[in-house]
Amino acid sequence: MFAALKAADVRQVAYVPDAGHAALIRWAHADPAITATVLTTEEEGVALACGAWLGGQRAVLLMQSSGVGNCINTLGLVASCRFPFLAIVTMCGEWGEFNPWQVPMGQATAMVLGAMGVGTVRVERPDEAGPAVAAAALRAFGRDQPVALLLSQRLIGPQRW
Amino acid sequence: MVARSGLDRRAVVAALLRERGRLLVVAGLGSPAYDAFAAGDHDGAFYLWAAMGGAAMVGLGLAQAQPDRPVLLLTSDGEQLMGLGALATIGVARPGNLTVVALDNGHYGETGMQPSHTSHSVALAAVARGCGFADATTIDTMAGVEGLRAVVHRAKGGPRFATAVIGAEPLPRALPPRDGVLLKNRLRAHLGLPVV
Numbered sequence: 001m002f003a004a005l006k007a008a009d010v011r012q013v014a015y016v017p018d019a020g021h022a023a024l025i026r027w028a029h030a031d032p033a034i035t036a037t038v039l040t041t042e043e044e045g046v047a048l049a050c051g052a053w054l055g056g057q058r059a060v061l062l063m064q065s066s067g068v069g070n071c072i073n074t075l076g077l078v079a080s081c082r083f084p085f086l087a088i089v090t091m092c093g094e095w096g097e098f099n100p101w102q103v104p105m106g107q108a109t110a111m112v113l114g115a116m117g118v119g120t121v122r123v124e125r126p127d128e129a130g131p132a133v134a135a136a137a138l139r140a141f142g143r144d145q146p147v148a149l150l151l152s153q154r155l156i157g158p159q160r161w
Numbered sequence: 162m163v164a165r166s167g168l169d170r171r172a173v174v175a176a177l178l179r180e181r182g183r184l185l186v187v188a189g190l191g192s193p194a195y196d197a198f199a200a201g202d203h204d205g206a207f208y209l210w211a212a213m214g215g216a217a218m219v220g221l222g223l224a225q226a227q228p229d230r231p232v233l234l235l236t237s238d239g240e241q242l243m244g245l246g247a248l249a250t251i252g253v254a255r256p257g258n259l260t261v262v263a264l265d266n267g268h269y270g271e272t273g274m275q276p277s278h279t280s281h282s283v284a285l286a287a288v289a290r291g292c293g294f295a296d297a298t299t300i301d302t303m304a305g306v307e308g309l310r311a312v313v314h315r316a317k318g319g320p321r322f323a324t325a326v327i328g329a330e331p332l333p334r335a336l337p338p339r340d341g342v343l344l345k346n347r348l349r350a351h352l353g354l355p356v357v
Binding site: 011012035037038039040041043044045046047048049050051052053054055056057059073074076077080081082083 | 185187207209210211212213214215216217218219220221222223224225226227244246247249250253254341342344345348349352354
């Protein structure tokens with residue numbers, strides 16, 4: 001997935017820390033061609049990605065499905081200005097979830113994104129993750145279509161409690 | 162506590178944007194956008210009409226993508242109160258070319274002049290200082306605004322934050338274009354970027 005982001009010339013990586021994204025976050029910080037921005041809340045990353053595009057850079061937002069709910073109003077900016085938007089979302093509340101309080105937002109994630117005009121593509125298998133990032137980057141930056149990849153909880157693996 | 166009286170917001174913004182040169186401007190929804198537009202429309206300006214609380218992060222994304230150009234983010238007390246976390250994020254990201262100016266009248270002007278938190282216990286410049294901004298000041302004189310103008314136009318030394326204490330009297334609205342695609346593409350064209 002990181003190689004696909006690099007190949008798509010993604011230059012800003014914004015994230016709220018997440019175990020499922022830990023490797024991407026580490027590699028983003030280690031790459032001198034990438035500006036990695038740690039956020040306090042996910043909607044900051046939506047606005048950051050819009051600003052990056054205004055300035056000529058492609059950005060990706062990494063978050064958990066719980067954070068999608070925080071983004072709703074700011075996604076209006078993406079729709080109103082037809083900004084490219086690419087998010088990679090680690091899913092909670094769907095497969096082997098320990099914490100039932102994660103379930104409502106996990107179950108609503110795709111609907112919430114759809115309601116704000118963001119397309120969703122589920123990724124279930126490791127071998128499809130890289131190609132899915134490449135296709136989503138083309139859809140976002142080449143076609144002006146906002147898109148979120150939803151990495152299934154089954155793909156990410158069991159939580160340790 | 163912000164006093165009811167203060168600087169003329171239009172004069173503050175006009176002074177900051179005078180001879181704007183390479184400066185890029187992002188203005189948050191409501192009065193900051195009206196103030197920036199009233200100072201003279203410009204292809205290097207982007208006005209928000211929504212996403213309250215998000216303007217500062219648009220400014221950060223732009224500043225990080227264009228590190229050699231100074232970026233001015235115009236916001237208000239009400240908007241930045243909705244995005245206090247963004248001040249923490251900017252403090253950590255440390256964009257040297259970004260200045261955030263909060264036009265602070267202590268009220269929500271768009272919705273009936275209800276007092277905001279800055280009319281009570283909250284001081285935004287103190288929050289910004291605590292978040293790690295390189296400089297954070299409160300300005301209540303036009304001489305102070307002139308001093309701020311000089312540093313706003315520098316692409317180094319930030320991130321800077323300034324609260325400009327402005328009056329709460331209503332002003333005629335000056336409405337920027339509402340076509341978001343137009344605003345996006347004209348800024349990109351201004352920077353020599355493709356717009357298709």
